[in-house]
Every structure is written in C-alpha cells, then in structure tokens.
Amino acid sequence: MPPPDATRLAVLIDSDNTTASLTTELLEEIAKYGTPTVKRAYGDWTTPNLAGWKDELLRHAIQPIQQFSYTRGKNSTDSALIIEAMDLLYAGHLEGFVIVSSDSDFTRLATRLRESGMTVYGLGERKTPKPFVAACDQFIYLDLLKAQDDEKHAPRPNLKRILSMAISSTSRDDGWSNLSEVGSYLLKSQPGFDPRDYGHAKLGELVRAAPYVEVKAVPGPAGQSHLWVRLAR
Numbered sequence: 379m380p381p382p383d384a385t386r387l388a389v390l391i392d393s394d395n396t397t398a399s400l401t402t403e404l405l406e407e408i409a410k411y412g413t414p415t416v417k418r419a420y421g422d423w424t425t426p427n428l429a430g431w432k433d434e435l436l437r438h439a440i441q442p443i444q445q446f447s448y449t450r451g452k453n454s455t456d457s458a459l460i461i462e463a464m465d466l467l468y469a470g471h472l473e474g475f476v477i478v479s480s481d482s483d484f485t486r487l488a489t490r491l492r493e494s495g496m497t498v499y500g501l502g503e504r505k506t507p508k509p510f511v512a513a514c515d516q517f518i519y520l521d522l523l524k525a526q527d528d529e530k531h532a533p534r535p536n537l538k539r540i541l542s543m544a545i546s547s548t549s550r551d552d553g554w555s556n557l558s559e560v561g562s563y564l565l566k567s568q569p570g571f572d573p574r575d576y577g578h579a580k581l582g583e584l585v586r587a588a589p590y591v592e593v594k595a596v597p598g599p600a601g602q603s604h605l606w607v608r609l610a611r
Contacts, residue, residue: 385412385473385497388466391440392479393421393428394455395502396520401434403523404501408476411499411516416466418443420455456483463487467494474498477514480506488513500569517570534575538590540568545591545609554594557582557605 480502
C-alpha cells in the first residue's frame with residue numbers, strides 16, 4: 379500500500395443519507411487517508427430535499443450523479459453507487475474506497491471491495507447499522523467532525539476494556555506493545571474506534587492520559603521516537 383498521501387481513493391457519497399453541511403469537514407478527514415481522485419455524489423437532484431448540496435458540489439468539485447427514483451419508496455441511488463463502485467474497482471486505478479452513508483445496504487459492497495484487496499473507509503452517522511461499520515477497514519462517525527446535539531450521548535465502547543485487550547494481544551514477553559500495533563489491532567477489532575470519541579485527537583494522547591497504561595518513548599532512526607505501552611502494574 380502506498381503512503382497515505384499517495385493512496386488513490388474513490389469517494390462515493392450517498393446524498394440521501396448524508397448532510398451537505400459537513401462536506402468540507404468530511405473531505406478534510408478523508409485527506410488524512412489518501413488523495414480523493416474520484417469524488418461522486420449520488421441522488422435524485424430534481425428533488426427539493428437535495429437542494430442544499432448544489433453549492434457544496436461546486437465548491438469541492440464533486441461530480442453529481444443523477445439517479446431518478448423509478449418506484450416510490452425504493453432507493454435507486456444505492457444501486458447506482460454500487461454499480462459504479464464495481465466499475466471503478468475493475469478499472470484498476472485505485473487503492474481504496476470511501477463510502478459516505480449510514481445505510482446498511484452497502485455492507486456487501488464494502489465486503490466485496492475488501493475481498494478484492496481494496497481498503498474501505500466508511501463515514502456515517504451513529505445510527506449506522508453495526509454490520510456496515512464492521513464491513514469497513516475503518517469507520518468514522520460524522521459527529522466527530524462536527525458535534526451534533528442529538529448524537530452527543532451515543533454510547534461508546536468501554537475504553538479500558540478494548541484498550542487493555544489491544545495491548546495484551548500485541549504485547550511482547552515483557553508486556554510492552556508498540557503503539558502502532560495497538561492502533562492496528564483496535565481498528566481491526568473495532569472499526570469504529572476513534573480517539574476523538576474519548577476527548578483526544580490522537581491515540582498517543584489517549585494512552586498518555588489513561589491511568590492504567592504505562593508509556594515510554596524509544597528512540598528510532600533519523601531521530602524519531604516510537605511510543606511503546608503496557609498495562610500498569
């Protein structure tokens with residue numbers, strides 16, 4: 379996998395299930411993981427409920443994909459996004475996909491893309507069904523980008539339990555674990571894990587604040603240091 383800034387990503391937005399007001403924050407978050415070489419938003423742009431998207435699509439050079447609702451009560455947008463995602467997969471010019479939606483209908487798509495070696499990031503609301511969250515390599519909740527009053531009190535996984543498990547599962551014989559390995563384990567076991575859920579911007583800050591974790595910095599090449607952690611004794 380290329381370094382994050384060189385990773386080519388397709389950003390596919392389900393506009394019916396995403397608010398336009400967070401488009402800037404959403405793209406800033408995606409930039410942490412790669413370069414969005416494809417940016418498309420799917421919806422029936424003739425409907426008034428998507429009118430708020432127009433300025434955001436123009437501002438961020440996102441290509442709107444028109445999909446009429448052929449049958450009342452059926453979401454044709456999902457099918458259009460899935461078909462184009464598979465076309466992009468077979469074109470072979472990408473290393474990853476970003477699916478922006480809170481809809482469980484994309485669970486199988488995320489699984490299929492990962493089966494083909496793609497890295498899949500999901501972004502959606504707290505109401506996103508767990509199967510879709512688990513189907514992604516990493517899932518970022520939109521309320522972490524800009525706090526939403528109706529989602530501030532959504533339940534979070536018990537930090538001590540999942541962090542202790544991650545450290546125990548990656549530790550050497552002396553009990554110390556490389557923090558990067560701890561982070562990888564957390565994302566594999568908890569795709570929705572994010573230090574911002576617990577008041578810290580980065581994992582390093584979080585473990586330093588946890589009273590049950592010991593932290594040490596080990597010098598590395600080129601003057602860089604690496605953090606190691608273990609459960610306090």
